[in-house]
Amino acid sequence: MPILVAENFPASLFQEEANRRLKTFGPNSLPQDQPSNFRNRLKRILREPMLVLLVLVAAIYLILGETAEGILISASVLLVIGIAYAQELRSETALTALKKLSSPRALVFRDGEEKRISAEELVPGDLVSIHEGDRIPADGYLLQGSSLLVDESLLTGESFPVVKKPLVSQSRTQEEPHLGEIDALFSSTLVVGGRGLMRITRTGAKTEVGSIGQSLFSTITTDFFLSKEITKTVRLFAIVGLAICLLIVFAIGIQKSDWLAALLSGLAAAMALLPEEFPVILSIFTAMGAWRLAKVGVLARNSQAIERLGAITDLCVDKTGTLTCNKMSVAALSLNGKTFWTHGFPITGLSEDAKNLLRFGALASPLHPMDPMEKALHSQASQFEKNGNSPHSQFQFIREYPLSTEFLATSF
Numbered sequence: 001m002p003i004l005v006a007e008n009f010p011a012s013l014f015q016e017e018a019n020r021r022l023k024t025f026g027p028n029s030l031p032q033d034q035p036s037n038f039r040n041r042l043k044r045i046l047r048e049p050m051l052v053l054l055v056l057v058a059a060i061y062l063i064l065g066e067t068a069e070g071i072l073i074s075a076s077v078l079l080v081i082g083i084a085y086a087q088e089l090r091s092e093t094a095l096t097a098l099k100k101l102s103s104p105r106a107l108v109f110r111d112g113e114e115k116r117i118s119a120e121e122l123v124p125g126d127l128v129s130i131h132e133g134d135r136i137p138a139d140g141y142l143l144q145g146s147s148l149l150v151d152e153s154l155l156t157g158e159s160f161p162v163v164k165k166p167l168v169s170q171s172r173t174q175e176e177p178h179l180g181e182i183d184a185l186f187s188s189t190l191v192v193g194g195r196g197l198m199r200i201t202r203t204g205a206k207t208e209v210g211s212i213g214q215s216l217f218s219t220i221t222t223d224f225f226l227s228k229e230i231t232k233t234v235r236l237f238a239i240v241g242l243a244i245c246l247l248i249v250f251a252i253g254i255q256k257s258d259w260l261a262a263l264l265s266g267l268a269a270a271m272a273l274l275p276e277e278f279p280v281i282l283s284i285f286t287a288m289g290a291w292r293l294a295k296v297g298v299l300a301r302n303s304q305a306i307e308r309l310g311a312i313t314d315l316c317v318d319k320t321g322t323l324t325c326n327k328m329s330v331a332a333l334s335l336n337g338k339t340f341w342t343h344g345f346p347i348t349g350l351s352e353d354a355k356n357l358l359r360f361g362a363l364a365s366p367l368h369p370m371d372p373m374e375k376a377l378h379s380q381a382s383q384f385e386k387n388g389n390s391p392h393s394q395f396q397f398i399r400e401y402p403l404s405t406e407f408l409a410t411s412f
Helices: 015-025 038-045 049-063 067-100 170-174 208-217 225-256 259-273 277-295 305-310 352-363 372-384
Strands: 105-110 113-118 127-131 139-151 162-164 190-202 332-335 338-341
Touching (some): 049 067, 332 352
Antiparallel strands (some): 105 127, 127 190, 139 162, 139 190, 332 338
């Protein structure tokens, strides 16, 4: 649909130029890993040296007829493989969820017209119109805007929306946007208020959120200190065991001329010297640690990384406390000069007046809020309603008068 272009309206790209840039910069999507299946995941897991050693030990025990020991070690191997496989699935799920945060469609200006296209087709230089409730499709700068508020907690951990103002110098659109700039916008962050017009400067893997996705699927597996030491110890014992095995084989073989019995005796002696308990303990305990972390929402793609976590003596964090749950909650209510502390969520022990205050706070917010604080009011007020419904469900919605700079209240 054609639009009226004002004199100060920024120039948009022509479709031919956009197609050329799309070939140059690639699609506006997070880096794609190779499709994974059960076989590929299992292959990656079985590359772990400790697991290979345990499989060999279990196989030798079963060949020698030591069924109990072979089954015990095989069970431990299966346990470790199962936990590692679950961690692989969680890693892929996290990356998939990150990809879904990208807006599937975008309102872009091409050839002087406003078009709604797939966000993957956006290129640097595009003009994109953004509105309340939109996920910003790529990194760039705000050219024009009205009361624009953006939730950047995905990248910064800060729950409060950030006020964005249009940039002063158009030449800055040639620069790279950085977190903390009031005129910079970032892919996958949420517009919680206002509207604006932005110029795209970075797409795909080059965006801030793209760098997170890149690090998730391109994690390099490294050998950790304890793993290296255990491997050295096992290798030393294996060399000594092999030497003793050969010595026993030749000694018994030459003495009794029964080479099969000599071979079995030598292997039995070597297995007795091989410290298979070391890799079993290391593998199981680190895998269980990764599993316990996964249950509380912490992703450890490599279970051996638990060793590094256990070696931490000091943990330094930003003084602003950005290690958050990426959401807000009501900490206290003030009524008639008294303060009621909520002590977490769900809220218990509040008086009826304090509950009503929480309800009125939710009723003073939009019916479908985007602001994190208003979402918290809705969520925590609903626990005092029947069936956990919103306080708005008790009323018939007729008309909404939205919050604005002229009318600082939300009315229904």
